[in-house]
Amino acid sequence: MRIREPFKLVAVGTIWFWLITFALLPNLLVIIAGFLERGSDEFVTFAFTLDSYRRLLDPLYLGVLLNSLYLAAVTTVLCLLLGFPFAYLLTRLPTRWRPLLLLLVIIPFWTSSLVRTYAMVIILQTNGLLNQLLLELGLIAEPLELLYTGPAVIAGMLYTLLPFMILPLYAALEKLDRRLIEAARDLGAGRVTIFLRIVVPLTLPGIIAGCMLTFLPGLGMFYVADLLGGAKALLVGNLIRDQFLSARDWPFGAATSVMLTVLMGLLLWAYYLSSRRASRGALP
Amino acid sequence: MNLKRAVRSAYLVLIYGFLYTPILVLVVYSFNGSKYSLEWRGLTWEWYRNLFDDPDLLQVALNSAVLATLSATMATLIGTMAAVALYRYRFFGKQLLNALIFVLMMTPDIVMGIALLILFASLSLPLGFWTLLLAHITFNIPFVVVTVLSRISGFDRHLVEAAKDLGATEFQTFRRVVLPLLMPAVVAGWLLSFTLSMDDVMVSFFVTGPTFEILPLKIYSMVRLGVTPEINALCTIMLGVTLSMILLAQLLLREKT
Numbered sequence: 001m002r003i004r005e006p007f008k009l010v011a012v013g014t015i016w017f018w019l020i021t022f023a024l025l026p027n028l029l030v031i032i033a034g035f036l037e038r039g040s041d042e043f044v045t046f047a048f049t050l051d052s053y054r055r056l057l058d059p060l061y062l063g064v065l066l067n068s069l070y071l072a073a074v075t076t077v078l079c080l081l082l083g084f085p086f087a088y089l090l091t092r093l094p095t096r097w098r099p100l101l102l103l104l105v106i107i108p109f110w111t112s113s114l115v116r117t118y119a120m121v122i123i124l125q126t127n128g129l130l131n132q133l134l135l136e137l138g139l140i141a142e143p144l145e146l147l148y149t150g151p152a153v154i155a156g157m158l159y160t161l162l163p164f165m166i167l168p169l170y171a172a173l174e175k176l177d178r179r180l181i182e183a184a185r186d187l188g189a190g191r192v193t194i195f196l197r198i199v200v201p202l203t204l205p206g207i208i209a210g211c212m213l214t215f216l217p218g219l220g221m222f223y224v225a226d227l228l229g230g231a232k233a234l235l236v237g238n239l240i241r242d243q244f245l246s247a248r249d250w251p252f253g254a255a256t257s258v259m260l261t262v263l264m265g266l267l268l269w270a271y272y273l274s275s276r277r278a279s280r281g282a283l284p
Numbered sequence: 285m286n287l288k289r290a291v292r293s294a295y296l297v298l299i300y301g302f303l304y305t306p307i308l309v310l311v312v313y314s315f316n317g318s319k320y321s322l323e324w325r326g327l328t329w330e331w332y333r334n335l336f337d338d339p340d341l342l343q344v345a346l347n348s349a350v351l352a353t354l355s356a357t358m359a360t361l362i363g364t365m366a367a368v369a370l371y372r373y374r375f376f377g378k379q380l381l382n383a384l385i386f387v388l389m390m391t392p393d394i395v396m397g398i399a400l401l402i403l404f405a406s407l408s409l410p411l412g413f414w415t416l417l418l419a420h421i422t423f424n425i426p427f428v429v430v431t432v433l434s435r436i437s438g439f440d441r442h443l444v445e446a447a448k449d450l451g452a453t454e455f456q457t458f459r460r461v462v463l464p465l466l467m468p469a470v471v472a473g474w475l476l477s478f479t480l481s482m483d484d485v486m487v488s489f490f491v492t493g494p495t496f497e498i499l500p501l502k503i504y505s506m507v508r509l510g511v512t513p514e515i516n517a518l519c520t521i522m523l524g525v526t527l528s529m530i531l532l533a534q535l536l537l538r539e540k541t
Contacts, residue, residue: 005454006453006454006455007453007454007455007457007458008369008372008373008375008454010365011365011366011368011369012366012369012373012375014362014365014366015362015363015365015366015369015381015425016377016381018362018421018422018425019381019384019385019388019425022400022403022418022419022421022422023384023387023388023422024384025403026396026399026400026402026403027395027399029399029402029403029406030395030398030399030402033402043405082299085295086295086296086299089292089295089296090296092292099538101296103531103534104300104303104304105303106530106534107526107527107530108303108304108307110476110479110480110526110529110530111307111483111523111526111527111530112482112483112485112500112522112523112526113483113485114483114485114500114503114504114507115310115483115503115519115522115523116306116307118310118503118507118511118515118519119306119307119309119310119519120306121507121511122306122309122310122313122511122516123305123306123309125511129309159302159303159306162299162302162303163303212390213390216390216392217392217393219392220392220393220394220395220486221394221486222394222486223485223486223504226508227507227508237394240394240398241394241489241490244398244401244490250402253398254398254402257394257395257398257399260392260394260395261391261395264387264390264391264392264395268387268390
């Protein structure tokens with residue numbers, strides 16, 4: 001290959017420039033900002049401190065943090081429990097039907113989460129569809145307060161994030177070699193053994209990717225908590241947003257965001273390890 | 285055996301019902317004649333007419349369309365070149381670049397939003413159109429790269445070699461051979477970027493300024509005040525735009541050369 005290739009130079013140069021300027025550099029600045037002091041006129045003062053990180057351990061914020069982790073974890077587990085059998089059933093359908101049914105998952109995947117969260121408000125509000133339905137059926141005597149509760153936030157996150165779990169699971173399950181399952185069955189393995197020792201290990205990269213795509217946004221999607229939880233359910237996302245827009249405490253907001261990034265790093269690491277193991281395991 | 289099949293079908297129907305009922309309710313009620321209750325009072329276009337009679341809202345929608353078009357185009361340009369480079373060349377830091385694009389795609393929106401806000405603040409860039417454009421290009425790029433790369437893998441390398449043997453320069457090969465073959469994926473990447481840009485709330489929330497209002501943020505501020513038929517209508521329009529873009533993109537990606 002020739003050394004001087006203007007096209008290659010431009011193509012590689014542009015993407016590197018862009019990623020360094022708008023992905024690496026900003027995140028570096030976030031890390032730095034987390035260690036700075038809060039400024040009065042400027043947003044930050046250039047003095048090193050661990051205050052912001054120490055404040056993350058303050059019971060008040062720790063509570064928000066734990067509550068948010070709890071909500072995101074519950075959502076992720078529910079998504080996995082609902083999504084795994086669903087994705088599996090999709091892969092077992094006749095090839096003729098699969099593209100259409102898969103498309104029906106892809107559409108909500110790309111649809112605005114805000115619009116879908118709003119649709120959930122219509123269903124859950126006091127004079128909403130769900131209450132009307134329950135009243136008609138005579139299951140309840142008067143409308144329930146469904147909106148602005150913890151379960152409403154979980155329902156909303158489950159609703160917006162479920163496609164993000166299903167698609168990676170489907171991709172992983174579709175690649176699963178059926179012969180391995182048959183072989184295991186021939187060798188006398190039971191259903192549980194097959195599931196735990198063959199299906200789960202081989203689809204682990206998909207499971208982790210799905211969990212990453214539901215858990216991390218689950219921590220950050222402040223509008224779901226806003227619209228469905230009112231002021232009651234505060235997520236890490238709301239906390240970060242408020243530091244930047246109302247409290248004007250950028251270092252603290254940055255420190256909280258670094259914590260999210262570290263969580264993402266851990267999940268990516270788990271993904272990397274599991275995909276390496278899965279690809280080694282799939283070798284004959 | 286039949287019972288098992290029935291249970292399986294019921295499960296699929298249940299999940300699809302869960303995914304689609306709220307959206308369908310939203311669409312249906314955007315045409316409902318009654319303003320405050322769920323009661324059905326006949327079909328009406330009134331809410332849509334109200335939207336189109338609002339010049340401010342139309343300006344905001346136009347802003348969003350301009351932003352989405354420009355950011356999708358820039359991201360497609362950069363992302364397509366990057367995908368081709370990743371496929372064709374060996375260069376320093378290629379593995380790292382691949383990893384970075386993947387990480388960028390996985391990064392939670394809120395983390396990206398504040399990172400860009402801090403960048404723009406330290407560069408003293410005033411928040412508004414330009415900061416929104418830079419941010420939207422950034423979150424669109426990885427989606428274009430992935431979409432184009434998915435198409436490239438089924439690509440006949442001999443065509444590129446033939447072009448080079450016939451004396452084409454790298455750019456001519458890209459322009460005349462590679463690009464036409466990749467066109468469906470490139471257009472699909474553009475459509476997906478346009479959709480992402482049109483729908484983004486989280487990143488835009490941090491990098492927007494008072495001079496340039498965009499639709500998703502406008503909807504967010506409206507939605508916070510409660511449910512109205514006008515918002516139903518506006519959301520239905522947004523759904524329609526997204527739906528047509530996605531269907532077109534899927535069609536293009538499915539088509540084989």
